Amino acid sequence: DVKVTQSSRYLVKRTGEKVFLECVQDMDHENMFWYRQDPGLGLRLIYFSYDVKMKEKGDIPEGYSVSREKKERFSLILESASTNQTSMYLCASVTGGARVPEAFFGQGTRLTVV
Amino acid sequence: DQQVKQNSPSLSVQEGRISILNCDYTNSMFDYFLWYKKYPAEGPTFLISISSIKDKNEDGRFTVFLNKSAKHLSLHIVPSQPGDSAVYFCAATLRGTGKLIFGQGTTLQVKP
Numbered sequence: 024d025v026k027v028t029q030s031s032r033y034l035v036k037r038t039g040e041k042v043f044l045e046c047v048q049d050m051d052h053e054n055m056f057w058y059r060q061d062p063g064l065g066l067r068l069i070y071f072s073y074d075v076k077m078k079e080k081g082d083i084p085e086g087y088s089v090s091r092e093k094k095e096r097f098s099l100i101l102e103s104a105s106t107n108q109t110s111m112y113l114c115a116s117v118t119g120g121a122r123v124p125e126a127f128f129g130q131g132t133r134l135t136v137v
Numbered sequence: 138d139q140q141v142k143q144n145s146p147s148l149s150v151q152e153g154r155i156s157i158l159n160c161d162y163t164n165s166m167f168d169y170f171l172w173y174k175k176y177p178a179e180g181p182t183f184l185i186s187i188s189s190i191k192d193k194n195e196d197g198r199f200t201v202f203l204n205k206s207a208k209h210l211s212l213h214i215v216p217s218q219p220g221d222s223a224v225y226f227c228a229a230t231l232r233g234t235g236k237l238i239f240g241q242g243t244t245l246q247v248k249p
Contacts, residue, residue, distance in 0.1 A: 027180070053235075054235045054237075056237060058239070063146065063241060064241060065143070065226060065239050065240050065241035065242045066181070066226060066228075066239035066242075067239075068236070068237070068238060068239075071235070071236060071237075073234075073235050079234075079236070081236075082238075113180055113181070115180075115237070117235065117237060119235060123169060123186055123188070124169050124171070124186070124230045124235070124237065125171070125183050125186065126171070126173070126181075126183065126228070126237055127183070128180030128181050128182070129180050130178075130179060130180050131178070131179070131180050133178075
């Protein structure tokens with residue numbers, strides 16, 4: 024059974040802290056994504072990675088960075104957390120190659136920055 | 138600039154009737170379109186997809202229609218069930234990049 028695991032369901036961090044959100048997939052997918060979900064705005068793409076050590080900015084990369092040192096793990100880093108980064112963060116792993124793309128999501132991390 | 142748009146934030150239908158969720162897009166370079174369903178406090182789950190070279194795909198109660206000339210797709214759920222109540226997201230993949238872009242979502246409520 025396909026699995027995407029995010030390290031935390033709920034996090035509370037202070038303004039200015041460096042925050043790491045971890046995501047692990049067991050499907051050997053090349054493509055992995057980080058989104059944030061906010062009411063009325065849907066899922067907005069922060070960063071994605073199509074291979075180890077490869078990354079691309081999404082639509083809202085400001086204030087974030089990512090790391091992909093191993094194929095199964097994609098980390099989202101908030102360099103200096105701010106209150107406007109309070110959100111639900113969702114990681115996805117996506118089938119690639121000639122297959123019809125299908126994204127498998129983790130359960131989400133609800134981050135609150137105080 | 139929102140490349141995938143769901144202009145209806147919410148939809149309410151009676152159990153047993155048809156639910157129609159709509160999605161518009163602006164980029165002609167999308168090669169696949171997908172629909173996802175999301176319950177609160179869970180990650181989205183895949184429902185159905187359609188290639189840009191098709192105009193219809195059906196899977197059980199779910200059918201997706203694609204109108205390329207209008208850059209519009211719709212998800213039909215027949216018959217609707219109370220368990221279908223959730224947020225539905227339309228998404229599209231950008232050809233050659235693997236980039237997956239989502240719309241804003243539509244909250245569907247199916248009343249018993």
